[in-house]
Amino acid sequence: MATEAPPPPPGGTDAAPHGPVQPTTEAFVEVQESAEFGELRRTYRSFAFPLTVAFIAWYLLYVLLSSYAGGFMxxxxxxxxxxxxxxxxxxFATTFLIAWLYSxxxxxxxxxxxxxxxxxxxxxxxxA
Structure with missing residues (x-):
């Protein structure tokens, strides 16, 4: 079958001798504390948070109008x-618009x- 994994290398070890090096916890912490990562977070938050608040307000407006303004609705x-x-x-249109804008x-x-x-x-x- 073409989707089967290749047999393990001779010698009984599953680890590839020149496989990818796994980053350490310290490396992840260093990246998280970097200015570059902080800028990535700011870029994400400056888009996601305002749009989330706006959509929740729009949804709650719809619910409140449906509940208390039956004549208008x-x-x-x-x-x-x-x-x-x-x-x-x-x-629905707003949901799809937000998904498209986010992508x-x-x-x-x-x-x-x-x-x-x-x-x-x-x-x-x-x-390293």
Whole structure:
């Protein structure tokens, strides 16, 4: 079967003689305390936190209007389509919009910074 793992090397050990070096705990702590990692966290938080707060506020507005403004939510806009239905569908549209915006933000701003940190960490460990 093509998906089976190759047989273990002769000599009875499973470890590859020149396999990847595992970073130490100290290396991870050093990276977490670096300015580069702090910038990555700031970039993530400056996008995620405001968008999360805005979406929660938008969702709670919808719930509160549904609970306490039944007359407003029941207004027919055209045919049998009322305000509640339009705002409810807007919740779905907003969810997909946020997911799309986040994927663009991650690809353009987060991933390059994370990849730079990862590459630097791998080079440092390989040199050790």
């Amino acid at each position: 029941g207004i027919n806009l055209f045919g049998n389509i009322n305000v509640a239905l339009v705002l409810g569908l807007g919740q 663009r933000h991650a690809a353009n701003r987060l991933d390059p910074k994370a990849e730079a940190i990862k590459s630097r960490m791998e080079r440092t460990e390989a040199d």
